[in-house]
Amino acid sequence: MRSPISAVTIVKNRTEKLIHLIAQLEQCSPTPDELVIVWMAPPSGLSLIKSDKFDIVHKFTTQGELPIAKARNKGMQAAKHANLAYLNVDAVVSPSLFKDGLLALKDNAVIFTSVVFLPGERCEKPYSDISKCEQQIGYLASNDDTLPKEDNNEIPSKDQEINHGKFSDDSVCSTVFFIRKADFQKTGGFDEGYAGFGLNDEDFFTNCRALGYSLEQLPTRTFAPQRPNYQCPVNHLLDFVHNAQRFHAKWGFYPCTEVLTAYAEKGFIDSNYEENGLKVLQLPEQEDDPTKSVPSASTAASSSTEFEFTSFHSPAKNQERLSSTA
Structure with a gap:
């Protein structure tokens, strides 16, 4: 069963993560109606990958490499549904992600999950296996009450003010978040004037707050590989x-x-x-x-150069779609 939502992700070289993400989304109940994949580098052998559970739309450029902000914006704008879910390609998501997200999603809001950072090899397991293990040893979530008071410099700090800190909660919120497409368009998208490393997520969510959007966290947890120590990058x-x-x-x-x-x-x-x-x-x-x-x-300025995109759609499916009042 599909839900009336477009999932969006971007990928450059981590194609094994993309394969893992698609397999996870196929196990979701319900699944998204479509997955939009934006390729940040020229096409590869996986640029036509399909799924029997949902449509996959590939967006890519043959002109050099695509910056992260532009790739995200292209994916969100290409999505056909009014409800959007952005996912990092290395995220390990709950089978109930889209059900939970649609129930919580509303106008003028951004809905995000908490994020549990784990060693990379543990993120290769199925969500259910990871969840059982983490319940036994205790969660280290980025933005919930289980975060230890002492920072370990490898997970974001909960004690922050307005995007301040070595990690901001905003950089974590972008791991998986839901937003109405109309609301995303009102933000103008991710600022493509930021170059290289850092602060694009902080800028986007600061913009959302400035527009009066509420930022609300789901109880649903997402797992993700631990990030390097960015206390002083x-x-x-x-x-x-x-x-x-x-x-x-x-x-x-x-x-x-x-x-x-x-x-x-x-x-x-x-x-x-x-x-x-x-x-x-x-x-x-x-x-x-x-x-x-x-x-x-x-x-x-060069980051705003126009790129020519090509779209590929997997064959249309006639599966039942989940209605939603969200």
Whole structure:
């Protein structure tokens, strides 16, 4: 049975994660009506993969590689349903995800799941097996009351204010979230002016709040591979500073201040950046990839270059669709 919702994901090189995600969605009850896959790199042998349980729409460009924000926007805009679910390609989702999401979804709202970060190899198991194991040892969820008080620097901090912290809850909310397509269109989508690493999620959900949308968490849990320690992501210094400058210009405050504080402690930026302005004072050592440059205005502009997309649809199915009043 299908539900009246479009699922959207983006993929570049992690095709094994995509295969795992499709297999999970096929086990959902109900399934989505369609899965829109945006390929961030040129087509591969999996660019025509199909499913017997739902339609799959492939969107890709043959012109270079696609930035994350543009890929997300293309997928959300290409979806045919009024109800959208965005999923990270490496997410391990509950079989009841779409039932739960549709029941909670409403206008002017973003609905997201809590996220439990686990070692990557444990995320290769079926959801039911992971869930049973985690119930035995205790959850380490990103945004629920089971989060330990002491941060371990590998999971997001719950104790934050308005997108501040080495991880923000907003960067976790984007793992799996539901939104009406009309509401997504009102946001203007993910800001394609952010380049490289960091802060696009924080910007999107800050925009949602500015529009008066409510952000509401489902009791449904999603599992995801543990992220690296981003308390001080040195290799992404220039991207992060550029994006923090853009964020501040839009919203009037700096996001993820613990990251910026860590940069300041290492001498990469001025510790008094709030008053003196945020700028790079020195680059990391050679092993920390000093060859990267701060994205210029032309670099940011290039991210809005038009890409030619091609769509492929799997054959239409005549399966029963689940009605919803959500």
